[in-house]
Amino acid sequence: MDAPGTVARGDLLIRDDAIAALGAGVPAALAGARPDAEFDAAGAFVVPGLVHGHLHLCQTLFRGLAEHDDLLRWLRERIWPLEAAHTTASVAASARLGLAELIAGGVTCINDMGTVRHTEAIGEALEASGIRAVFGKALMDQGAGVPAGLLESPRAAMDESLVLARRFHGAGAGRLGVSLAPRFILSCSEALWAEVAATARERGMLVHTHLAESPTEAREVTQAVATSAARYFAERDVLGPGFVGAHGVWLDDDELALLARADAALVHCPGSNLKLGSGLAHVGAWRRAGIRCGLGSDGAACNNRLDGFHEMSLAASLSRVVGRRDPRPGSPPPLAARDVLALATCDGARALGLGDSVGVLAPGRQADIAVVDARGPHMGPAPERDPYVALVHAARPSDVRLTVVAGRVLYRDGAWTTLDPAAVGATARTELTGLLRRAEEAGVA
Numbered sequence: 001m002d003a004p005g006t007v008a009r010g011d012l013l014i015r016d017d018a019i020a021a022l023g024a025g026v027p028a029a030l031a032g033a034r035p036d037a038e039f040d041a042a043g044a045f046v047v048p049g050l051v052h053g054h055l056h057l058c059q060t061l062f063r064g065l066a067e068h069d070d071l072l073r074w075l076r077e078r079i080w081p082l083e084a085a086h087t088t089a090s091v092a093a094s095a096r097l098g099l100a101e102l103i104a105g106g107v108t109c110i111n112d113m114g115t116v117r118h119t120e121a122i123g124e125a126l127e128a129s130g131i132r133a134v135f136g137k138a139l140m141d142q143g144a145g146v147p148a149g150l151l152e153s154p155r156a157a158m159d160e161s162l163v164l165a166r167r168f169h170g171a172g173a174g175r176l177g178v179s180l181a182p183r184f185i186l187s188c189s190e191a192l193w194a195e196v197a198a199t200a201r202e203r204g205m206l207v208h209t210h211l212a213e214s215p216t217e218a219r220e221v222t223q224a225v226a227t228s229a230a231r232y233f234a235e236r237d238v239l240g241p242g243f244v245g246a247h248g249v250w251l252d253d254d255e256l257a258l259l260a261r262a263d264a265a266l267v268h269c270p271g272s273n274l275k276l277g278s279g280l281a282h283v284g285a286w287r288r289a290g291i292r293c294g295l296g297s298d299g300a301a302c303n304n305r306l307d308g309f310h311e312m313s314l315a316a317s318l319s320r321v322v323g324r325r326d327p328r329p330g331s332p333p334p335l336a337a338r339d340v341l342a343l344a345t346c347d348g349a350r351a352l353g354l355g356d357s358v359g360v361l362a363p364g365r366q367a368d369i370a371v372v373d374a375r376g377p378h379m380g381p382a383p384e385r386d387p388y389v390a391l392v393h394a395a396r397p398s399d400v401r402l403t404v405v406a407g408r409v410l411y412r413d414g415a416w417t418t419l420d421p422a423a424v425g426a427t428a429r430t431e432l433t434g435l436l437r438r439a440e441e442a443g444v445a
């Protein structure tokens, strides 16, 4: 995924946490020495690890529990009450279950939005898992249907975000970053957005939020603030190079221009947009406007997979449908498979401000790598003829043989090095039982 689009057969050498050499450069870099460890990647593609631009690890326990609703009903009737029933232990179990799935699927970096409480449990799970991540607690201080347990004052919301930042920003040898994560316009007051904008500027923190996701949400936003989401953010100085907005399905061209001018980033979540019936984002138009773009799965409650390959396949195919609906002259062409792999790797890293360190296989970059076996029948007969098409349209998480973050093997041929999948699964089931009991006692579930 370097700028010239190099595809080469050869070796890759990792030293400490970084890529030391590639291909012809490997013998010279080894200088006659033998590597401490080797992995035979014959018959596989070695690619930059996948970057998941938008996710809620706290919702992994809710997988299959919130079906058949559109966004606002899904949030108000299912997700928020379930989030309010979380404890530190259930959030930790939810995060670890999601991380086991992500790491085995070649994901090396995520951008997570937690729930309002217990976000330190997500930070601890991220740190122990070895994955690279930006994460933040969801900020909510108002809104119809928000349970009391998820509401807090703007001051308390910001103070806890800063406590998390002091503890986790730069933790895990620099793998972790902490963001400000105001949930969306309908759950955050004007005062809270002002605090977010000022603090993000002062401390250089990412602002991770949702915008323009569904038509009913867009309508309620217009009723509440008399303008659209991107305009609201632009007027309040929320947009900037650290802004990462998920979904963006219903942004118009003027709003895309506002985002581009501010150098804000958007994250495409096609699986979630389809399953919640939210709509089809026009990612070609985002790219044409010059916006940095990434790809994400959103949480397991609205997808229900945390699967970068599924999202890539959807993004590539949906761009053909969306492009055809845009009758204007000069409408952007469908995304090529390489463009889509870029969304999930180098472009996704740039969307999170990590473009200089990950997303590309090149000497000096962080060794965040996935090895994807190409020998399965579903990849045949000749995946090497177009590796981008093979990876985007045919590969699956189960093809991933090796996941490496900062030079450390996190997953190898069915075995996790930082997570015990049997224990993770058992704890998740136990915690789900407790969570549903608490939700029932609170009158939901």
Ligand SMILES: [Zn+2]
Residues within 6 Å of the ligand: 054, 055, 056, 210, 246, 298, 299
């Ligand atoms: Zn989301």
